[in-house]
Amino acid sequence: MIAVDKNRPSPEWIESLRRRYPCEKEMDRVFTRKLLRRAGPGYSPVSLQTLCDSLQNLLKTQLDAPFEIREPRWLTGGASKIQMAFKLDWSQPGVGRSLTPMVVRMEPAESIVETSRLREYQIIKGVSEILPVPPVFWLDEHGKFFPYPAIVYGFAEGVTKPTSGVANVSGIGLNFGPALRKPLGKQYVEHLAKLHTWDWSKADLSAFDVPALGTQAIEWHLNWWERVWEEDSNFDIPLLRLAALWLRDNMPSIDRISLIHGDYRAGNFLFTEHDQRISAWLDWELGYLGDFHSDVAYTTLPYLSHYAEDGKTLLASGLMPVEEIYEAYEKASGLTINQKTIDYYHIFQAYRSGVIIIATSYRPARNGKTHQDLLLAWIMGLGYSSNGYLRDKLEEVA
Amino acid sequence: MEVRPEIQIRAMIKAMVDVVLPAVDPEQKMAQEQARLVIGTLGLIASRLPVAYRFDRDQLDRYVSLSHELVALDKADGGGQTVSKLESLAERGADVLQRARAEPSELESTVFDLRAEVSSLLQSLHKSSSPEKWNKVNRLILDASKMEIDRERALVVAMGFEPKPGSIPPIESLLPQVNG
Missing domain, CATH: 3.90.1200.10 (Aminoglycoside phosphotransferase (APH), C-terminal lobe)
Incomplete structure:
Protein backbone atom coordinates (compact mmCIF):
# COMPACT_ATOMS: atom_id res chain seq x y z
CA MET A 1 0.00 0.00 0.00
CA LEU A 35 0.15 15.63 -10.54
CA LEU A 36 3.78 16.18 -11.47
CA ARG A 37 3.28 19.94 -11.03
CA ARG A 38 1.12 19.78 -7.94
CA ALA A 39 3.89 20.22 -5.39
CA GLY A 40 5.14 23.24 -7.34
CA PRO A 41 4.22 26.88 -6.76
CA GLY A 42 0.67 28.13 -6.48
CA TYR A 43 -0.86 30.60 -8.87
CA SER A 44 0.62 34.09 -8.71
CA PRO A 45 -1.32 36.92 -10.32
CA VAL A 46 -0.31 37.43 -13.92
CA SER A 47 -0.47 41.04 -15.08
CA LEU A 48 -2.06 42.24 -18.29
CA GLN A 49 1.42 43.35 -19.33
CA THR A 50 2.80 39.82 -18.88
CA LEU A 51 -0.01 38.38 -20.95
CA CYS A 52 0.52 41.01 -23.65
CA ASP A 53 4.26 40.26 -23.73
CA SER A 54 3.53 36.52 -24.00
CA LEU A 55 1.03 37.18 -26.77
CA GLN A 56 3.51 39.40 -28.57
CA ASN A 57 6.09 36.59 -28.51
CA LEU A 58 3.57 34.06 -29.78
CA LEU A 59 2.36 36.32 -32.59
CA LYS A 60 5.92 37.05 -33.72
CA THR A 61 6.19 33.35 -34.60
CA GLN A 62 2.86 33.37 -36.43
CA LEU A 63 2.61 36.68 -38.28
CA ASP A 64 4.95 38.15 -40.86
CA ALA A 65 3.34 41.57 -41.21
CA PRO A 66 3.49 44.18 -38.42
CA PHE A 67 0.79 43.95 -35.73
CA GLU A 68 -0.24 45.74 -32.57
CA ILE A 69 -2.05 44.52 -29.45
CA ARG A 70 -4.55 47.11 -28.29
CA GLU A 71 -6.94 47.69 -25.39
CA PRO A 72 -6.14 44.64 -23.21
CA ARG A 73 -8.62 44.06 -20.37
CA TRP A 74 -9.69 41.25 -18.05
CA LEU A 75 -12.79 39.19 -18.73
CA THR A 76 -14.69 37.47 -15.95
CA GLY A 77 -16.86 34.41 -16.33
CA GLY A 78 -16.22 30.75 -15.72
CA ALA A 79 -14.36 29.23 -12.84
CA SER A 80 -11.69 27.37 -14.71
CA LYS A 81 -9.58 29.60 -16.97
CA ILE A 82 -8.06 33.10 -17.04
CA GLN A 83 -9.32 35.31 -19.85
CA MET A 84 -8.03 38.56 -21.34
CA ALA A 85 -9.82 40.48 -24.10
CA PHE A 86 -7.86 42.64 -26.53
CA LYS A 87 -7.93 43.97 -30.07
CA LEU A 88 -5.40 42.92 -32.65
CA ASP A 89 -4.45 45.41 -35.32
CA TRP A 90 -3.09 43.11 -38.03
CA SER A 91 -3.14 42.04 -41.64
CA GLN A 92 -5.69 39.28 -41.44
CA PRO A 93 -5.22 36.64 -44.16
CA GLY A 94 -7.89 37.01 -46.82
CA VAL A 95 -9.27 40.15 -45.20
CA GLY A 96 -6.50 42.71 -45.09
CA ARG A 97 -5.74 45.29 -42.44
CA SER A 98 -8.21 44.69 -39.58
CA LEU A 99 -8.83 45.50 -35.95
CA THR A 100 -10.07 42.16 -34.61
CA PRO A 101 -11.43 41.69 -31.07
CA MET A 102 -9.89 38.57 -29.53
CA VAL A 103 -9.56 36.70 -26.24
CA VAL A 104 -6.64 34.88 -24.61
CA ARG A 105 -7.86 31.92 -22.58
CA MET A 106 -5.11 30.57 -20.32
CA GLU A 107 -4.99 27.85 -17.68
CA PRO A 108 -4.14 28.66 -14.06
CA ALA A 109 -1.55 26.51 -12.25
CA GLU A 110 -4.24 23.89 -11.60
CA SER A 111 -7.87 24.11 -12.56
CA ILE A 112 -11.32 23.00 -11.39
CA VAL A 113 -11.24 20.89 -14.55
CA GLU A 114 -7.85 19.85 -15.88
CA THR A 115 -8.21 19.56 -19.61
CA SER A 116 -6.26 19.82 -22.85
CA ARG A 117 -5.99 23.06 -24.76
CA LEU A 118 -5.18 21.02 -27.88
CA ARG A 119 -8.46 19.11 -27.60
CA GLU A 120 -10.32 22.34 -27.04
CA TYR A 121 -8.64 23.92 -30.07
CA GLN A 122 -9.38 20.94 -32.32
CA ILE A 123 -12.97 20.55 -31.24
CA ILE A 124 -13.82 24.21 -31.83
CA LYS A 125 -12.10 24.21 -35.21
CA GLY A 126 -14.15 21.16 -36.11
CA VAL A 127 -17.59 22.21 -34.92
CA SER A 128 -17.24 25.66 -36.48
CA GLU A 129 -18.62 23.93 -39.59
CA ILE A 130 -21.98 23.45 -37.95
CA LEU A 131 -22.37 25.62 -34.85
CA PRO A 132 -21.72 29.21 -33.87
CA VAL A 133 -18.42 29.18 -31.99
CA PRO A 134 -15.72 31.80 -31.56
CA PRO A 135 -13.02 31.43 -34.22
CA VAL A 136 -9.83 29.95 -32.79
CA PHE A 137 -6.63 31.54 -34.04
CA TRP A 138 -3.58 30.24 -32.18
CA LEU A 139 -2.63 27.64 -29.63
CA ASP A 140 0.16 27.62 -27.04
CA GLU A 141 -0.27 23.96 -26.15
CA HIS A 142 2.45 23.59 -23.56
CA GLY A 143 2.83 27.15 -22.25
CA LYS A 144 5.89 27.94 -24.37
CA PHE A 145 4.93 31.62 -24.73
CA PHE A 146 2.39 32.17 -21.94
CA PRO A 147 3.00 31.29 -18.28
CA TYR A 148 0.59 28.36 -18.77
CA PRO A 149 -1.02 26.68 -21.82
CA ALA A 150 -3.37 29.04 -23.68
CA ILE A 151 -5.58 29.55 -26.72
CA VAL A 152 -6.24 32.77 -28.63
CA TYR A 153 -9.86 33.08 -29.76
CA GLY A 154 -11.88 35.59 -31.68
CA PHE A 155 -14.10 37.61 -29.37
CA ALA A 156 -17.73 36.48 -29.69
CA GLU A 157 -20.48 39.04 -29.27
CA GLY A 158 -23.24 38.32 -26.81
CA VAL A 159 -24.08 37.73 -23.16
CA THR A 160 -24.48 34.58 -21.06
CA LYS A 161 -27.45 36.00 -19.15
CA PRO A 162 -29.96 38.78 -19.71
CA THR A 163 -28.41 42.07 -18.71
CA MET B 1 -18.25 18.23 4.62
CA GLU B 2 -15.72 20.05 2.49
CA VAL B 3 -16.86 23.66 2.78
CA ARG B 4 -14.63 24.25 5.78
CA PRO B 5 -13.47 27.55 7.26
CA GLU B 6 -9.78 26.73 6.74
CA ILE B 7 -10.20 26.60 2.97
CA GLN B 8 -12.68 29.45 2.82
CA ILE B 9 -10.47 31.81 4.83
CA ARG B 10 -7.37 30.95 2.84
CA ALA B 11 -9.25 31.63 -0.41
CA MET B 12 -10.65 34.90 0.98
CA ILE B 13 -7.16 36.13 1.85
CA LYS B 14 -5.86 35.21 -1.60
CA ALA B 15 -8.76 37.05 -3.27
CA MET B 16 -8.12 40.12 -1.14
CA VAL B 17 -4.35 40.13 -1.74
CA ASP B 18 -4.34 39.19 -5.44
CA VAL B 19 -7.47 40.91 -6.71
CA VAL B 20 -9.23 43.32 -4.36
CA LEU B 21 -6.37 45.22 -2.73
CA PRO B 22 -4.54 46.00 -5.99
CA ALA B 23 -7.83 47.40 -7.33
CA VAL B 24 -8.43 49.73 -4.39
CA ASP B 25 -7.65 53.34 -5.28
CA PRO B 26 -4.34 54.25 -3.53
CA GLU B 27 -5.79 57.70 -2.85
CA GLN B 28 -8.65 56.17 -0.83
CA LYS B 29 -6.56 55.82 2.31
CA MET B 30 -9.33 54.54 4.51
CA ALA B 31 -10.39 51.89 1.97
CA GLN B 32 -6.74 50.82 1.63
CA GLU B 33 -6.39 50.58 5.39
CA GLN B 34 -9.66 48.67 5.81
CA ALA B 35 -8.71 46.22 3.06
CA ARG B 36 -5.38 45.55 4.78
CA LEU B 37 -7.14 45.14 8.12
CA VAL B 38 -9.52 42.60 6.57
CA ILE B 39 -6.51 40.62 5.27
CA GLY B 40 -4.74 40.84 8.63
CA THR B 41 -7.83 39.83 10.57
CA LEU B 42 -8.52 36.89 8.29
CA GLY B 43 -4.89 35.82 8.62
CA LEU B 44 -5.18 35.98 12.38
CA ILE B 45 -8.38 33.93 12.37
CA ALA B 46 -6.78 31.35 10.07
CA SER B 47 -3.75 30.94 12.28
CA ARG B 48 -5.72 30.87 15.56
CA LEU B 49 -8.54 28.60 14.40
CA PRO B 50 -6.59 25.32 14.75
CA VAL B 51 -5.70 26.11 18.38
CA ALA B 52 -8.92 27.85 19.45
CA TYR B 53 -10.47 24.73 20.97
CA ARG B 54 -7.24 23.74 22.76
CA PHE B 55 -6.86 27.31 24.02
CA ASP B 56 -10.34 27.26 25.57
CA ARG B 57 -9.82 23.82 27.04
CA ASP B 58 -6.49 24.89 28.54
CA GLN B 59 -8.17 27.98 29.93
CA LEU B 60 -10.92 25.91 31.50
CA ASP B 61 -8.33 23.51 32.94
CA ARG B 62 -6.46 26.35 34.60
CA TYR B 63 -9.61 27.91 36.04
CA VAL B 64 -10.81 24.57 37.39
CA SER B 65 -7.42 24.14 39.08
CA LEU B 66 -7.42 27.67 40.45
CA SER B 67 -10.97 27.25 41.72
CA HIS B 68 -10.12 23.98 43.46
CA GLU B 69 -7.12 25.58 45.11
CA LEU B 70 -9.12 28.58 46.25
CA VAL B 71 -11.91 26.42 47.62
CA ALA B 72 -9.40 24.19 49.43
CA LEU B 73 -7.64 27.24 50.86
CA ASP B 74 -10.87 28.76 52.07
CA LYS B 75 -12.11 25.52 53.59
CA ALA B 76 -8.80 24.86 55.34
CA ASP B 77 -9.28 27.64 57.87
CA GLY B 78 -12.94 26.95 58.55
CA GLY B 79 -14.45 28.97 55.73
CA GLY B 80 -16.37 27.39 52.90
CA GLN B 81 -19.71 29.15 53.11
CA THR B 82 -18.74 31.72 50.52
CA VAL B 83 -17.24 29.31 47.99
CA SER B 84 -20.05 26.83 47.46
CA LYS B 85 -21.03 28.38 44.14
CA LEU B 86 -17.42 28.31 42.93
CA GLU B 87 -17.04 24.72 44.09
CA SER B 88 -20.11 23.69 42.16
CA LEU B 89 -18.95 25.53 39.04
CA ALA B 90 -15.49 23.95 39.31
CA GLU B 91 -17.09 20.51 39.43
CA ARG B 92 -19.10 21.37 36.34
CA GLY B 93 -15.93 22.64 34.68
CA ALA B 94 -14.10 19.44 35.52
CA ASP B 95 -16.94 17.44 34.02
CA VAL B 96 -16.86 19.50 30.81
CA LEU B 97 -13.09 19.09 30.66
CA GLN B 98 -13.42 15.35 31.10
CA ARG B 99 -15.82 15.19 28.15
CA ALA B 100 -13.82 17.61 25.96
CA ARG B 101 -10.79 15.42 25.42
CA ALA B 102 -10.43 14.94 21.65
CA GLU B 103 -8.99 17.65 19.42
CA PRO B 104 -11.18 18.81 16.50
CA SER B 105 -8.37 17.67 14.18
CA GLU B 106 -8.52 14.21 15.75
CA LEU B 107 -12.28 14.15 15.29
CA GLU B 108 -11.86 15.07 11.64
CA SER B 109 -9.07 12.60 10.91
CA THR B 110 -11.00 9.76 12.56
CA VAL B 111 -14.05 10.55 10.44
CA PHE B 112 -11.83 10.55 7.35
CA ASP B 113 -10.30 7.19 8.32
CA LEU B 114 -13.73 5.68 8.81
CA ARG B 115 -14.97 7.08 5.51
CA ALA B 116 -11.99 5.57 3.69
CA GLU B 117 -12.38 2.20 5.33
CA VAL B 118 -16.14 2.06 4.70
CA SER B 119 -15.46 2.85 1.04
CA SER B 120 -12.74 0.24 0.84
CA LEU B 121 -14.95 -2.42 2.40
CA LEU B 122 -17.73 -1.43 0.03
CA GLN B 123 -15.49 -2.23 -2.92
CA SER B 124 -14.47 -5.58 -1.45
CA LEU B 125 -18.05 -6.51 -0.68
CA HIS B 126 -19.10 -5.63 -4.20
CA LYS B 127 -16.73 -8.34 -5.47
CA SER B 128 -17.52 -10.98 -2.89
CA SER B 129 -21.17 -10.57 -1.86
CA SER B 130 -24.21 -12.50 -2.93
CA PRO B 131 -26.87 -10.34 -4.64
CA GLU B 132 -28.97 -10.49 -1.47
CA LYS B 133 -26.12 -9.34 0.75
CA TRP B 134 -25.13 -6.64 -1.71
CA ASN B 135 -28.70 -5.30 -1.68
CA LYS B 136 -28.48 -4.94 2.07
CA VAL B 137 -25.13 -3.16 1.83
CA ASN B 138 -26.60 -0.89 -0.82
CA ARG B 139 -29.54 -0.06 1.46
CA LEU B 140 -27.27 0.77 4.38
CA ILE B 141 -25.14 3.12 2.31
CA LEU B 142 -28.14 4.87 0.76
CA ASP B 143 -29.80 5.39 4.14
CA ALA B 144 -26.60 6.68 5.74
CA SER B 145 -26.02 8.95 2.75
CA LYS B 146 -29.47 10.47 3.11
CA MET B 147 -28.73 11.52 6.68
CA GLU B 148 -25.34 12.87 5.65
CA ILE B 149 -26.59 14.82 2.65
CA ASP B 150 -29.60 16.27 4.52
CA ARG B 151 -27.20 17.80 7.02
CA GLU B 152 -24.74 19.03 4.41
CA ARG B 153 -27.48 20.70 2.36
CA ALA B 154 -28.87 22.36 5.46
CA LEU B 155 -25.43 23.61 6.38
CA VAL B 156 -24.88 25.45 3.07
CA VAL B 157 -28.43 26.33 2.03
CA ALA B 158 -27.60 30.05 2.25
CA MET B 159 -25.16 29.64 -0.66
CA GLY B 160 -28.16 29.68 -3.00
CA PHE B 161 -27.79 26.39 -4.86
CA GLU B 162 -31.09 24.81 -3.76
CA PRO B 163 -34.02 25.09 -6.19
CA LYS B 164 -36.43 25.03 -3.21
CA PRO B 165 -34.51 26.36 -0.21
CA GLY B 166 -37.70 26.53 1.85
CA SER B 167 -37.86 22.73 1.85
CA ILE B 168 -34.48 22.44 3.62
CA PRO B 169 -34.80 22.25 7.42
CA PRO B 170 -32.53 24.38 9.62
CA ILE B 171 -29.25 22.63 10.40
CA GLU B 172 -29.86 23.05 14.14
CA SER B 173 -32.93 20.81 13.90
CA LEU B 174 -30.88 17.98 12.35
CA LEU B 175 -28.02 17.94 14.84
CA PRO B 176 -28.12 16.51 18.37
CA GLN B 177 -29.31 19.05 20.92
CA VAL B 178 -26.65 20.29 23.33
CA ASN B 179 -26.79 22.17 26.60
CA GLY B 180 -25.22 25.57 26.99
Missing part, protein backbone atom coordinates in the same frame (compact mmCIF):
# COMPACT_ATOMS: atom_id res chain seq x y z
CA ILE A 2 1.45 3.36 -1.04
CA ALA A 3 1.25 6.12 1.59
CA VAL A 4 -0.37 9.00 -0.27
CA ASP A 5 0.24 12.70 0.15
CA LYS A 6 -1.97 14.09 -2.58
CA ASN A 7 -0.40 17.52 -2.28
CA ARG A 8 3.02 16.01 -3.01
CA PRO A 9 2.22 12.96 -5.10
CA SER A 10 4.96 10.39 -5.50
CA PRO A 11 5.92 9.00 -8.93
CA GLU A 12 4.88 5.52 -7.72
CA TRP A 13 1.41 6.70 -6.82
CA ILE A 14 1.01 8.53 -10.13
CA GLU A 15 2.03 5.39 -12.02
CA SER A 16 -0.37 3.27 -9.99
CA LEU A 17 -3.26 5.56 -10.97
CA ARG A 18 -2.26 5.49 -14.63
CA ARG A 19 -2.31 1.71 -14.58
CA ARG A 20 -5.53 1.44 -12.62
CA TYR A 21 -7.51 3.96 -14.67
CA PRO A 22 -6.44 3.88 -18.32
CA CYS A 23 -7.78 6.93 -20.18
CA GLU A 24 -7.42 8.50 -23.59
CA LYS A 25 -3.75 9.29 -24.29
CA GLU A 26 -4.10 13.06 -24.22
CA MET A 27 -6.10 13.01 -20.99
CA ASP A 28 -3.53 10.71 -19.42
CA ARG A 29 -0.87 13.29 -20.34
CA VAL A 30 -2.95 16.10 -18.81
CA PHE A 31 -3.64 14.27 -15.54
CA THR A 32 -0.05 13.13 -15.18
CA ARG A 33 1.22 16.67 -15.82
CA LYS A 34 -1.20 17.99 -13.18
CA SER A 164 -31.32 42.49 -16.28
CA GLY A 165 -31.17 38.91 -14.93
CA VAL A 166 -29.93 37.26 -11.77
CA ALA A 167 -27.95 34.02 -11.54
CA ASN A 168 -25.74 32.13 -9.18
CA VAL A 169 -22.05 31.74 -10.00
CA SER A 170 -21.08 30.12 -13.30
CA GLY A 171 -24.57 30.42 -14.74
CA ILE A 172 -26.00 27.70 -12.50
CA GLY A 173 -29.69 28.38 -11.92
CA LEU A 174 -29.64 31.03 -14.62
CA ASN A 175 -33.07 32.56 -15.24
CA PHE A 176 -33.54 33.88 -18.80
CA GLY A 177 -37.08 35.09 -18.13
CA PRO A 178 -40.25 33.99 -19.98
CA ALA A 179 -39.71 36.02 -23.16
CA LEU A 180 -36.29 34.58 -23.98
CA ARG A 181 -36.93 30.96 -23.09
CA LYS A 182 -38.79 29.95 -26.23
CA PRO A 183 -36.47 31.39 -28.90
CA LEU A 184 -33.31 30.37 -27.04
CA GLY A 185 -34.69 26.95 -26.08
CA LYS A 186 -35.49 26.10 -29.70
CA GLN A 187 -31.94 26.91 -30.85
CA TYR A 188 -30.48 25.25 -27.78
CA VAL A 189 -32.00 21.90 -28.69
CA GLU A 190 -31.40 22.24 -32.43
CA HIS A 191 -27.73 22.95 -31.83
CA LEU A 192 -27.39 19.92 -29.61
CA ALA A 193 -29.01 17.75 -32.26
CA LYS A 194 -26.68 19.18 -34.92
CA LEU A 195 -23.64 18.44 -32.79
CA HIS A 196 -24.64 14.86 -32.10
CA THR A 197 -25.49 14.03 -35.70
CA TRP A 198 -22.40 15.71 -37.14
CA ASP A 199 -19.91 13.50 -38.98
CA TRP A 200 -16.84 14.30 -36.89
CA SER A 201 -14.72 11.67 -38.64
CA LYS A 202 -13.46 14.16 -41.24
CA ALA A 203 -12.32 16.72 -38.67
CA ASP A 204 -8.81 16.81 -37.22
CA LEU A 205 -9.46 15.33 -33.79
CA SER A 206 -6.05 13.74 -33.38
CA ALA A 207 -6.01 14.50 -29.65
CA PHE A 208 -9.04 12.26 -29.17
CA ASP A 209 -8.96 8.47 -29.05
CA VAL A 210 -11.85 6.98 -30.97
CA PRO A 211 -13.67 4.38 -28.91
CA ALA A 212 -15.04 1.17 -30.37
CA LEU A 213 -18.79 0.77 -30.56
CA GLY A 214 -20.12 -0.87 -27.42
CA THR A 215 -19.01 0.24 -23.96
CA GLN A 216 -15.45 1.47 -24.50
CA ALA A 217 -16.36 5.18 -24.52
CA ILE A 218 -18.13 5.06 -21.19
CA GLU A 219 -15.45 2.81 -19.72
CA TRP A 220 -12.74 5.35 -20.61
CA HIS A 221 -14.91 8.06 -19.23
CA LEU A 222 -15.48 6.28 -15.93
CA ASN A 223 -11.72 5.77 -15.72
CA TRP A 224 -11.28 9.52 -16.32
CA TRP A 225 -13.51 10.57 -13.45
CA GLU A 226 -12.58 7.83 -11.00
CA ARG A 227 -8.96 8.76 -11.56
CA VAL A 228 -9.72 12.43 -10.91
CA TRP A 229 -11.55 11.47 -7.72
CA GLU A 230 -8.51 9.54 -6.51
CA GLU A 231 -6.17 12.39 -7.46
CA ASP A 232 -8.10 15.27 -5.95
CA SER A 233 -10.50 14.20 -3.20
CA ASN A 234 -9.71 15.17 0.38
CA PHE A 235 -11.80 12.42 1.95
CA ASP A 236 -13.87 9.50 0.83
CA ILE A 237 -17.61 9.48 0.21
CA PRO A 238 -19.14 5.99 0.25
CA LEU A 239 -22.07 7.20 -1.87
CA LEU A 240 -19.70 8.13 -4.71
CA ARG A 241 -17.99 4.74 -4.43
CA LEU A 242 -21.38 3.05 -4.60
CA ALA A 243 -22.26 5.13 -7.66
CA ALA A 244 -18.99 4.24 -9.40
CA LEU A 245 -19.61 0.53 -8.79
CA TRP A 246 -23.16 0.80 -10.12
CA LEU A 247 -21.95 2.70 -13.19
CA ARG A 248 -19.38 -0.05 -13.93
CA ASP A 249 -22.02 -2.73 -13.57
CA ASN A 250 -24.54 -1.07 -15.87
CA MET A 251 -22.57 0.48 -18.74
CA PRO A 252 -24.89 0.99 -21.73
CA SER A 253 -23.69 -0.02 -25.17
CA ILE A 254 -23.67 2.44 -28.05
CA ASP A 255 -24.14 1.86 -31.76
CA ARG A 256 -23.11 5.37 -32.85
CA ILE A 257 -20.39 7.67 -31.64
CA SER A 258 -21.18 11.36 -31.32
CA LEU A 259 -19.06 14.31 -30.44
CA ILE A 260 -20.11 15.29 -26.93
CA HIS A 261 -19.85 18.86 -25.64
CA GLY A 262 -19.45 17.71 -22.07
CA ASP A 263 -20.80 20.85 -20.37
CA TYR A 264 -23.89 21.72 -22.43
CA ARG A 265 -25.93 24.03 -20.22
CA ALA A 266 -27.07 27.59 -19.63
CA GLY A 267 -24.08 29.80 -18.94
CA ASN A 268 -21.96 28.11 -21.59
CA PHE A 269 -23.45 29.88 -24.60
CA LEU A 270 -23.62 33.51 -25.58
CA PHE A 271 -26.68 35.13 -27.14
CA THR A 272 -27.36 38.52 -28.62
CA GLU A 273 -30.24 40.23 -26.90
CA HIS A 274 -31.44 42.35 -29.82
CA ASP A 275 -32.26 39.35 -32.05
CA GLN A 276 -32.42 36.57 -29.42
CA ARG A 277 -29.90 34.42 -31.29
CA ILE A 278 -27.35 32.07 -29.77
CA SER A 279 -24.15 33.66 -31.04
CA ALA A 280 -21.48 31.29 -29.68
CA TRP A 281 -21.06 28.02 -27.85
CA LEU A 282 -18.25 28.13 -25.29
CA ASP A 283 -16.38 25.87 -22.88
CA TRP A 284 -15.66 22.82 -25.03
CA GLU A 285 -12.85 21.61 -22.82
CA LEU A 286 -14.79 18.58 -21.56
CA GLY A 287 -15.66 17.38 -25.05
CA TYR A 288 -15.12 13.75 -26.02
CA LEU A 289 -16.40 11.04 -28.34
CA GLY A 290 -19.21 9.01 -26.86
CA ASP A 291 -22.92 8.54 -26.28
CA PHE A 292 -25.27 11.43 -27.15
CA HIS A 293 -27.37 10.53 -24.11
CA SER A 294 -24.56 11.95 -21.99
CA ASP A 295 -25.18 15.57 -23.09
CA VAL A 296 -28.98 15.14 -23.15
CA ALA A 297 -28.95 13.81 -19.60
CA TYR A 298 -26.58 16.52 -18.39
CA THR A 299 -28.67 19.34 -19.73
CA THR A 300 -31.77 18.00 -17.97
CA LEU A 301 -30.23 17.61 -14.50
CA PRO A 302 -32.53 19.14 -11.88
CA TYR A 303 -29.74 20.89 -10.01
CA LEU A 304 -28.91 22.81 -13.19
CA SER A 305 -32.58 23.78 -13.50
CA HIS A 306 -34.94 26.20 -11.84
CA TYR A 307 -38.69 26.50 -11.42
CA ALA A 308 -40.79 28.65 -13.74
CA GLU A 309 -42.90 31.50 -12.41
CA ASP A 310 -45.75 29.04 -11.58
CA GLY A 311 -43.49 27.44 -8.96
CA LYS A 312 -44.25 23.97 -10.38
CA THR A 313 -42.63 23.61 -13.79
CA LEU A 314 -38.96 22.69 -13.61
CA LEU A 315 -37.09 24.26 -16.51
CA ALA A 316 -34.08 22.27 -17.63
CA SER A 317 -31.11 24.62 -17.98
CA GLY A 318 -33.63 27.40 -17.35
CA LEU A 319 -35.11 26.93 -20.82
CA MET A 320 -37.67 24.13 -21.25
CA PRO A 321 -39.44 21.40 -19.31
CA VAL A 322 -37.50 18.14 -19.54
CA GLU A 323 -40.09 16.24 -21.58
CA GLU A 324 -40.20 19.06 -24.13
CA ILE A 325 -36.43 18.92 -24.48
CA TYR A 326 -36.55 15.18 -25.17
CA GLU A 327 -39.31 15.57 -27.72
CA ALA A 328 -37.70 18.50 -29.53
CA TYR A 329 -34.30 16.77 -29.52
CA GLU A 330 -35.65 13.57 -31.07
CA LYS A 331 -37.46 15.61 -33.71
CA ALA A 332 -34.41 17.69 -34.56
CA SER A 333 -31.85 14.86 -34.51
CA GLY A 334 -33.81 11.87 -35.74
CA LEU A 335 -32.20 9.95 -32.85
CA THR A 336 -34.26 7.97 -30.38
CA ILE A 337 -33.75 8.65 -26.71
CA ASN A 338 -33.65 5.58 -24.52
CA GLN A 339 -35.02 6.56 -21.12
CA LYS A 340 -33.06 3.85 -19.35
CA THR A 341 -29.86 5.24 -20.84
CA ILE A 342 -30.88 8.75 -19.80
CA ASP A 343 -31.32 7.42 -16.26
CA TYR A 344 -27.84 5.91 -16.47
CA TYR A 345 -26.31 9.18 -17.63
CA HIS A 346 -28.19 11.18 -15.02
CA ILE A 347 -26.40 9.03 -12.45
CA PHE A 348 -23.13 9.33 -14.33
CA GLN A 349 -23.42 13.12 -14.57
CA ALA A 350 -24.33 13.49 -10.91
CA TYR A 351 -21.32 11.33 -10.06
CA ARG A 352 -19.10 13.48 -12.30
CA SER A 353 -20.51 16.63 -10.69
CA GLY A 354 -19.59 15.23 -7.29
CA VAL A 355 -16.04 14.58 -8.47
CA ILE A 356 -15.60 18.05 -9.95
CA ILE A 357 -17.39 20.03 -7.28
CA ILE A 358 -16.31 18.21 -4.15
CA ALA A 359 -12.90 16.80 -5.08
CA THR A 360 -11.43 19.10 -7.72
CA SER A 361 -12.86 22.35 -6.39
CA TYR A 362 -11.15 21.51 -3.14
CA ARG A 363 -7.66 20.53 -4.26
CA PRO A 364 -6.56 23.61 -6.26
CA ALA A 365 -8.20 25.93 -3.72
CA ARG A 366 -6.38 24.08 -0.93
CA ASN A 367 -3.06 24.67 -2.69
CA GLY A 368 -3.74 28.21 -3.92
CA LYS A 369 -3.48 27.14 -7.55
CA THR A 370 -6.03 29.33 -9.31
CA HIS A 371 -7.03 32.92 -9.92
CA GLN A 372 -10.43 32.17 -8.39
CA ASP A 373 -9.84 30.03 -5.32
CA LEU A 374 -12.65 31.82 -3.55
CA LEU A 375 -15.09 30.97 -6.32
CA LEU A 376 -14.01 27.31 -6.16
CA ALA A 377 -14.55 27.31 -2.41
CA TRP A 378 -18.01 28.72 -3.04
CA ILE A 379 -18.93 26.23 -5.76
CA MET A 380 -18.25 23.36 -3.35
CA GLY A 381 -21.65 24.19 -1.85
CA LEU A 382 -23.37 22.81 -4.95
CA GLY A 383 -21.86 19.38 -4.35
CA TYR A 384 -24.38 18.48 -1.68
CA SER A 385 -27.47 19.00 -3.79
CA SER A 386 -25.88 17.09 -6.67
CA ASN A 387 -25.03 14.28 -4.23
CA GLY A 388 -28.62 14.38 -2.98
CA TYR A 389 -29.86 13.90 -6.52
CA LEU A 390 -27.31 11.12 -7.08
CA ARG A 391 -28.50 9.30 -4.00
CA ASP A 392 -32.16 9.54 -4.97
CA LYS A 393 -31.44 8.28 -8.50
CA LEU A 394 -29.44 5.34 -7.13
CA GLU A 395 -32.34 4.50 -4.87
CA GLU A 396 -34.67 4.51 -7.88
CA VAL A 397 -32.54 1.98 -9.75
CA ALA A 398 -31.48 -0.11 -6.74
